[in-house]
Amino acid sequence: MESRNMSENTHKGVHKVYINARKTAVLSGVRDVLSFDAREVYLETEQGILLIKGDELHVNRLSLEKGEVDVDGRIDSFAYSDKQEPAKKTKSFLGRVFQ
Numbered sequence: 001m002e003s004r005n006m007s008e009n010t011h012k013g014v015h016k017v018y019i020n021a022r023k024t025a026v027l028s029g030v031r032d033v034l035s036f037d038a039r040e041v042y043l044e045t046e047q048g049i050l051l052i053k054g055d056e057l058h059v060n061r062l063s064l065e066k067g068e069v070d071v072d073g074r075i076d077s078f079a080y081s082d083k084q085e086p087a088k089k090t091k092s093f094l095g096r097v098f099q
Helices: 002-011 085-097
Strands: 016-020 024-028 030-036 040-045 048-063 068-081
Antiparallel strands (some): 024 068
């Protein structure tokens, strides 16, 4: 059990983004997908809340166990926020919608 805790601590805080030609993004260090539609994707990452804006955005691959997400479409911008409260409000709203 101790080795498991060590491996979890090794990956904690690691957040990587790979963008290819503004058409695909591969992200690691993702804790949760807070919301998404064709123009915006809100993610909770190890480095804060991330807002991806664009057009025809799709979340193709999602593995929260590994903390990985793939997004494709036309990617216009990435914006990070350290504030956690808006994410909690969004999450609770989504929780109410899907109950």
